[in-house]
Amino acid sequence: MKLGLIDIPAANAANNAAIQVAIENTLSRDGTGPNQMGANLDMGGFAILNCPSLTPSSGGATVSVKDAAFGAVGDGVTDDAAAINAAIAHVKSTGGGEVFIPRGTYRIGATIRYLAGVSIIGESMASTTLLWFPSDSAGGVMLDTSNESLHRVTFRELHFTKDVSVTTPVTGILGGSTLTNYNSAVGFFENLLFAKLKYGIRGNAEPTGVGIFDCHFRNIWCTSCFYGLQLFGSGNRIEQPRMTYCDTGIVLDYLNPESYDGHTISGGVFVKNNYDFGIPTASGIRPTVITGTWFEQSTYGIINIINMDTRVMNLSFIGCQLSTSCVDSLFNVWGALGTISVDKCTLISGGVGTAQNFVAPSSANGRLLVTNCQKYDSAGVGSFL
Template identity: 30%
Template sequence: MAWSEGQALSPSNLNNVSGIVFNVKDPKFGAVGDGVTDDTAAINAAFAAAQPLGNTVFFPAGVYGISSTINIDKHVTFRGVESGTTNAGSEIKALSAVDPMLNITADDVGVQDLYFRGTGAGTGVYYNGTAAGLSACRASNLVFMSLPIGLLVDKTIASIFENIRTNLGQLRFRNGCTSITIISCYPANVVGGSGFKFENVRYLTLTGCAADGNDRYGYELDSSCESIVLTGCGAEVSGFGFCQTSGETIGIYNCFGF
């Protein structure tokens, strides 16, 4: 491991981590994590060191400022420390307008246990499969603040998104996404838009999700969506709970909205 920082990985942090772990605060990379310093170069250096494939870039608890997009074009996992009652967690903070904050163009990229804070514009994490398409991606335990689009997923297949929350930010899937699983995600308070927005997606399931306080709809599906199933989902205090403009084989089961 690349490891010289006072906060060691705990057994719980190491659960499900494969390969070598590269700590962005290692002196070789130099991240500070104070919310003021620009840590962009340090994060990019840790990512470069984490190649070849399958390794983890680890963010100890702290606030990591970035001034430009972090481009992830190799199979790695970006992992932080989820906030809790005794720790503040790991935050990536835009120091200026950064759009997107993470731009992912490789298969099998994971983003876990991180908090993203924007400046009121742009996208947090972009799974950008617009060229060749992406597969086997995963994102879990993420929070997005002050970002109109927290998570944007384009042309991605066979991937899982779980326990993702936003305040003022949409979760958006489009352009041929297929075989996507969405579990316990919660977009809230989107201004002028919907909590979830789906455009030209197929074979997608949502389970145990909620979308509250959004101006337009809780869940918006366009006419090109097919084989979408929502189970046990809810929408409260949104313009309308669920909006489906035709489409085929859309199933809504045990859901609630007002």
Template identity: 25%
Template sequence: MMNQFKFRMRILVAILATVVLGGSTITAPDLAVAASVTDYNVKAAPYNAAGDGIADDTAAIQSAINDAQSAGGGVVFFPKGSYKLSSTLHITEHNVQLEGTGKGSSLFLDKGTDAVIHIGTGSGQTTHNKVKNLAIDRSVAPNADIVHSPSYGIRVEGARFTTLDGVTVFNAAYGISVGVKGNAQLNTQFVTILNSNVMTTGSMQPTSVFPGANIVFWSGADYKLSKTFLEPTNIGVLMEGNSNGINIDTTTVINGAPFNYGIMSVGNGFARYIVNSILENAHHQQIYIGGESERVTVANSWIGAGDEEGTTTRLGILIESGAKKVTIADNRIGDQQLQGIFSKGDNVTITGNLLERNVVRNRLNPNNCLSCDSMQIEGGKHVIVNGNRVFSDFDRNGIGLFDDGARKLNYYIVTGNDTSESGSGIHDAATGTSKVVANNL
């Protein structure tokens, strides 16, 4: 009876909306708004979830989700509490919103595998679902075998128009996973992650580096990550496979404890943008752009390190051989142990950047990287380096231009750069053709 009443209320809301809109057709987003009129409170009857961190609330919460799905959508509300789960919660239909009170509403799964929340069916027909103001807390360390037995906080695959807003995820191998691993189709699209945190604290303090990544985009397209804080122990953001059209904006990737990579772009995806962000303290690369990546932009970001001791492998931005159409523009890149920018790619534009105190030698290794330049270009073709400013006490050259073994550096323009306060300024040792190196300080 209760579900029939809720369904009739939704129909009434939809009819009223139609009247207000002058008889216009109600779209799926309009239905989502209409559905949000009614809450399915997981602590209320008939669900009666305990939220005490002791009782298993899986069946009660899944029942509330199922009722919302059967009614065409709705808000499944989690009052303040700690909700213990023994298996994954599944959203397989449309217009369902899981909403809590922030960190006071916590879902925890006391096992080292599987997802806490899974959104999608694999077919790409699940649409307009949302998780808002919920904490996901893995209370058991993730399984080390992330290939065969991975753990996830929230897993989105085969779904479209999904929003994760104000979500906090603790202690998962993959905090938030988007797309189907190894899939080349677009069955996952239009995922927005904002105002969220993926961290390594919570109910369990990690004793070692977790595998995986805080956020991973496996495949699909049209994703937005903004105003989010990541505290990685391995990788902050991993863009892998055929994941395309990714906009990472106003995101911070930092941890005072050891971690390996800030943001990685690998696989054959394209149109990946990293803008207005802060990356610090990765022990290898702050940003890694792999050899199959294409059309990657890094702009208006702070790429640095919070200490000078660090590791002797710390590098700002590495662009591998085979990467194409890469733009590095208007960033501050500093305090790296090795190069600020090291490029081996093709069709690379590096413009308007400030490179400050890279190739840092520390008291533990005062002779670190005597052959490193603040900006180092090796091999590749169609490379433009313009309007950059380089400061460093220890680099070999401010900007170094070289062949990469059999790969000559061809078709390059290096103009308008200021390297007057670094090493030997600009050093052109490349033997390729069609080059302009002029009007630099």
């Protein structure tokens, strides 16, 4: 993006620098404080090099968990949970804003409690790590967002993992709300890494309420988790997911008659999961569309429908690459009721003997529609389906 600025002579270098700082502050947040979010303006080239405010922000105050008032250390040894919770509570008391977590490894010995209106932003998902490591090495929830409004807040640039001594289940982010609150929606999750956890993001905090719904997920990477995403809510937009080495990458699940999964998923990669998608409950899912996604080397096939006569309103794969390491089936929807469509997809052999077949629903009330697809065998020979 270019700026229509007039070049300022070298004699006015100080003025030039002041203008640059002012504009960077404006790009970074609201123009009233330091440029803590990394906006970068090249005055000589009249260009904005980085503009974090292009992603949603809750606005308001920004504090760092390492500020003296909170005292987080980020050395991987000190328990920083209380400091992070204090920073969140402070920003909440000022009317909302952002809690910034600089690079470092932050030992988390107790649950971080999100409060409505407070975005939680790391420096990078490669450098800001939240390490679950309570004194008794018990499992638990790292970040609890349940029954707090997600409206206009962002969770960004964080790595969630656990210490090797923790052997019981750990959830990275837990969400959901009661039917009375009905507020676990319209949040923004971006550039988050979940590693070696039981669940990356899970939405069943309130089993009789609603899951996480109508939210935007971008570049969520779950690796070596049991379940990557299990949101229990509909209307979510999931862009560029990266699901690797999980038991199941994305679980499409049913919470109750008011809340069950139905997503729009675009792009991304699923690599070496046992299953890429799972539908564990016979009550089924709402319409879900997967577009332009790469599936590779799943152990048992792309989709796992556990129960016979599972209600699938409409499940569509469009323009995807489909591949597996399984020798039995590539795509098995034997237990489905409803319509499953596969259109304009490319099937790539996972190696000699790997499956490229579709297993259609057994019930007359189930339909598998495969159209405009092509496949390539292990020798690279192509054909149309």
